[in-house]
Amino acid sequence: MEFSKFTIILTDRCNFHCSYCSQKKANRWLDISTVTKALDFIYPHLTKECYINFYGGEPLLAFDRIKETIAHLERLNRRRTRKIHYSLSTNGSLLSEEILRFLDEHAFFLLLSFDGWAQDISRKKGSFDRLVLLIPEILKRRRISLETNSVFTAETIGHLSTSIRLILRLGVPKIHIGFSSQPRWTPTSLIRMKKEIAAARTYFLAAYERETDIPWVDMANKYKKSIYRCNAGRDQVALAADGRLWGCFLFPHYFDGRNGNRESEKYCFGGVDTFLGDPEAIYARTMSAIAGLGMDNFSTPERRCIMCEEIESCWVCPIASAFSSRAVGKISLQTCRMTRMMRKEKDLFSRGFENKKRGRRPRIKAAGLS
Template sequence: NFSLINKVVTFLENRNPKSQKRAVYTITTNGSLLTEEIIQFLNRHRFLVTLSFDGLAQEITRGKPGDKNIVKAIESMLRFPAISLEINSVFTPLTVEYLSKSIKFILDLGVTNVNFTLSATDFWDQVSLVKLRDEMSKLGGIKEARKGKRGSFPIKMFNEEKDTGIFHCAAGRNRLAITTDGQVWGCFLFADYFREKRRTPEFNKYYFGILDDFIANGQAAYFDKLSSYSWLSMDNFKTEETDCFLCPELEYCRICPISAAFSGLPLGRIPDHLCTIQRIKHE
């Protein structure tokens, strides 16, 4: 809903005409509706764009083999220096064998910021976990092959320090998300998760309200929900067997709580196979 995005940007910039503080705009998109006009708008307002694209696995996950329109949109955005582009790819047990080739395909387009996630809604059996370990090894080989090229290795997790402390979900704390129908959440994943849970007590803990109401009474609405989002840190979560704060690898673990909740467990519960995935990623 480009008109809604335009409305939000116009509102914020009218509130701050002298640009004493510059708002940081982000958008998450699958790229299918990105026209040249919209891309120029994103560049003009220095957007951070997260584009969902699974590379060679796209045909299996979304039924679109290496979608030419998405590739064209990526190449177009790379020509606009004010756009900060990140590609986010999602791999499942079914597509994990395409992980390294897909990431290489994206890097070869010239993308300098790539993140991939591993589906938390699917069950990863031992066969898929072995494939994941093999693909992670291949990614390490790609990193070695790119040594000496300008800049750091573009895959985010390979550039992160392993001892950065206890992970806190950033949702609601330093970011907000607006859905196409004007709902305000701490992160776009919360909107997806609560779509069929409107009548649950948790819905009201995390829902900031409709955009127009939030604009009119944002400060009160924000602080009313902030405590719920502030609770979302690894030391407050638990697996099926134990509390996460008892785990010796707590400070190395980075699991999105809302992604884990898509597996069917309550918010704050972590499936055991996700723990194994975290260990493989940081071997």
């Protein structure tokens, strides 16, 4: 057992009601004694350099508990045998002067949910103005590493390319883009998505020299062909707001409300006390179930992924895709199509940058950004 990432969901309560959010907001809070008990066990299993990630709900609703958690970790790490990085995913609404100072002092990685021009459509009305003013304030804090996470839906996809430009103009150095499966993507919205990505590509090709320089993380990352497997529990672990331990923070989101489901038990390490009763045996048993979560065991309604010629370049998170297919290991046709499209787009990004390096004009249909 060795973990490079420990995610703590201090509360699943949130002060936003984003239209595409599938998380149940049950108003549960981790008490600090559960957190410290889990940390006392996990600390010796952390890698020399590791990440403690605060997630929610909106984790800043539990800011006092974040401070207590870090104080406890610093006591455990007083001999500095681990290099611990902290990260926080937030909607930004509660970021005050005091909190920013604390995040700066602890050199936090801050993942800010910000949908650009779609912000007031999908997230809380009026939050756009606040975030546009807040981002430059965060960037002044030199020890905070800021990244944004933007989610687009079939209804807001027309804002993708202009939102990317806006976020970069504000000075954000790294961006993550996600696509919500709800509401369903129609053929027209998928065509719009392609056009928007083409517009972003045209901009990136003009503004950046190398593919690895571009700030859209998924497009910049190189990938090796292989059969993708879920990494839950392998090098990461998560403590949910109800006090149960999982291999990844996405599991409690999906299985919440499905507690009686045997499948949920199969993938869960159990409550902290249960797990600490026999950690080695519970870990081994749970990991043998998670080992089955690889592309070679997944299927769409049309075929098994193992029969697909694209399997080695396809990566689908089994839990994220279960939100639309309603079963772990099943991939909806919509997710399969979108995954294929994204892979082709990524190849076009790579080809465009290769052509640029060779001094050739990219053979990509220009789609200007407005």
